[in-house]
Amino acid sequence: MVSEQQVRDTLRIVYDPELGVNIVDLGLIYEVAIDENSGAVRIAMTLTTPGCPLHDTIVGGVRRALRDKTDPEKLEVDVVWEPRWTPERMSAEARAQLHF
Amino acid sequence: MFRLPILFIVTGIVSFALYHILSLLVLGTWMLEPMRSPDGWFRVHLLVLDWATMIAMGAVYQLMDVVLQRRIHSVMLGYVQYGTFTLGTMLLLAGFLVSNAALLGIGAALSLLGILLFVYNVGLTMWKAQQWNAVTVSTACALLYLTATAIIGLIMGLNYAFPLWPDMHDRLLAAHIWMGMLGWFGFLITGFSYKMLPMFYLAHGHSARLQTIVIVLLNAGVVVGAEAFLLGGGGGAQAAASAIVLLAFIAYIGVVEEIRKHKHKGSPGRGIWWTVQSTRAFVAFAAALLAAWLIAPEWFRNQPTTLLLGMAYLWGWVSMTILGYLSKIVPFLWWTHKYGPRAGQPNVPVMSAMIPERVVGYGLAAISTGVALTLFGLFAKETTAVAAGGTLLSLASLLYIGLVASVFTR
Numbered sequence: 001m002v003s004e005q006q007v008r009d010t011l012r013i014v015y016d017p018e019l020g021v022n023i024v025d026l027g028l029i030y031e032v033a034i035d036e037n038s039g040a041v042r043i044a045m046t047l048t049t050p051g052c053p054l055h056d057t058i059v060g061g062v063r064r065a066l067r068d069k070t071d072p073e074k075l076e077v078d079v080v081w082e083p084r085w086t087p088e089r090m091s092a093e094a095r096a097q098l099h100f
Numbered sequence: 101m102f103r104l105p106i107l108f109i110v111t112g113i114v115s116f117a118l119y120h121i122l123s124l125l126v127l128g129t130w131m132l133e134p135m136r137s138p139d140g141w142f143r144v145h146l147l148v149l150d151w152a153t154m155i156a157m158g159a160v161y162q163l164m165d166v167v168l169q170r171r172i173h174s175v176m177l178g179y180v181q182y183g184t185f186t187l188g189t190m191l192l193l194a195g196f197l198v199s200n201a202a203l204l205g206i207g208a209a210l211s212l213l214g215i216l217l218f219v220y221n222v223g224l225t226m227w228k229a230q231q232w233n234a235v236t237v238s239t240a241c242a243l244l245y246l247t248a249t250a251i252i253g254l255i256m257g258l259n260y261a262f263p264l265w266p267d268m269h270d271r272l273l274a275a276h277i278w279m280g281m282l283g284w285f286g287f288l289i290t291g292f293s294y295k296m297l298p299m300f301y302l303a304h305g306h307s308a309r310l311q312t313i314v315i316v317l318l319n320a321g322v323v324v325g326a327e328a329f330l331l332g333g334g335g336g337a338q339a340a341a342s343a344i345v346l347l348a349f350i351a352y353i354g355v356v357e358e359i360r361k362h363k364h365k366g367s368p369g370r371g372i373w374w375t376v377q378s379t380r381a382f383v384a385f386a387a388a389l390l391a392a393w394l395i396a397p398e399w400f401r402n403q404p405t406t407l408l409l410g411m412a413y414l415w416g417w418v419s420m421t422i423l424g425y426l427s428k429i430v431p432f433l434w435w436t437h438k439y440g441p442r443a444g445q446p447n448v449p450v451m452s453a454m455i456p457e458r459v460v461g462y463g464l465a466a467i468s469t470g471v472a473l474t475l476f477g478l479f480a481k482e483t484t485a486v487a488a489g490g491t492l493l494s495l496a497s498l499l500y501i502g503l504v505a506s507v508f509t510r
Contacts, residue, residue: 013444013445013446014443014444015443015448015450017435017439017443017448017450017451018299018300018432018450018451019302019365020450020451020452048299048302049298049299050169051165051166051167051168051169052166053162053165053166053432053436054436054440056440057436057440057443058443060440060441060443060444061443061444062444063444064442064443064444064445065444065445066444067444086304086305087302087304087364090364095364098302098364098365098366099365099366099367100302100363100364100365100366
């Protein structure tokens with residue numbers, strides 16, 4: 001059974017290709033919920049801007065990254081727009097990478 | 101969506117290269133010859149239609165997806181529109197080149213049809229979405245002025261072939277240029293920037309108030325100017341229209357500064373940096389020119405003021421902005437097509453690996469130097485400066501567009 005931390009660590013391989021920062025450090029992953037009985041994994045995430053042109057690419061990346069860790073049939077990835085993403089959600093590493 | 105936008109963008113890139121190769125053959129000195137000649141019309145329309153408008157259309161098809169979060173009304177119609185517009189502009193250019201009225205007429209009609217199909221396809225998409233904000237309103241305005249520009253262009257062609265209104269020709273020409281340059285390109289570039297600049301600066305929490313002011317002022321300037329030209333208004337009316345447009349661009353700089361004030365990324369990329377600098381430079385140049393005209397109008401009597409302002413706008417702002425944005429658009433389209441399906445796997449390159457930022461910066465610096473030198477040469481009537489500037493502009497442009505095209509090999 002994969003843990004929440006393992007999911008988050010695995011998702012560090014998924015990048016916003018324009019910013020060059022992974023989606024965990026960007027603060028895009030809002031929630032990782034694991035059902036211990038069924039093994040289902042639900043990820044609530046967002047994107048830096050509504051209508052982000054990389055929507056399908058990033059969501060596809062999340063699914064691909066977790067392919068070996070979860071049952072794809074039991075993986076749910078929800079893109080939510082509330083609360084809105086703000087730059088304050090970025091980690092210190094992300095800010096350093098963006099030179100800000 | 102990849103294929104449809106990339107078709108327009110690749111065609112635009114090829115046209116851009118052709119324009120500069122032809123310019124290099126005469127070291128850019130064609131700009132010293134009368135613009136109102138078959139050669140001048142050919143070159144200007146190659147640049148404006150097959151380069152700038154072609155790229156703009158491709159960008160609209162790509163960005164509508166992002167802005168409206170819905171697909172364009174008909175992708176198939178987009179392909180039909182591409183074919184019609186491309187064939188039309190090719191016939192139009194051939195008509196200019198060989199001074200053939202029939203080719204001009206058919207080319208103009210097909211180009212107009214291509215434009216109408218584009219306006220219909222994008223317009224219907226926006227109408228169905230019913231999302232009206234500064235980006236979509238600006239795009240709608242751009243489509244309106246593009247249509248008006250194309251219709252006037254066709255009327256001019258008919259007027260040329262069958263002189264129905266010989267006295268109107270110059271007025272039609274002035275309105276055609278004014279609405280095309282400021283209405284179509286002005287609204288499209290500013291409108292798209294309201295969406296794209298915050299993305300590249302990672303800006304959040306910025307106010308959109310000034311965007312509305314830009315829309316109001318730019319519309320006022322375009323309408324007042326077009327009316328002044330069509331109804332034979334004098335220099336005063338034209339100067340008033342120019343002043344309103346200048347105010348619109350000053351407000352636009354305010355929009356850009358507001359976005360930059362709320363950025364969370366150190367650098368938006370060299371291409372975007374240069375689009376911001378070119379906007380500031382153009383506004384400073386236009387403001388200085390207008391101020392000088394107000395102080396000493398007699399000094400402008402024998403100066404190619406319209407040519408200078410037109411070149412500064414078309415080259416110093418429109419082209420520089422398009423070239424800057426291309427350094428982002430092409431890597432984005434290619435990366436999404438080639439590497440998007442591998443996102444989430446190890447060793448997938450990031451977008452910045454598609455194009456070397458430093459070389460983008462050098463390229464745009466060289467192009468802007470070429471523009472500045474050419475403008476100086478035109479102002480001072482120095483053939484050597486125009487030749488040097490024109491050569492640098494074209495060489496740097498060819499190298500730069502080659503750099504952009506090389507993204508497709510990554």
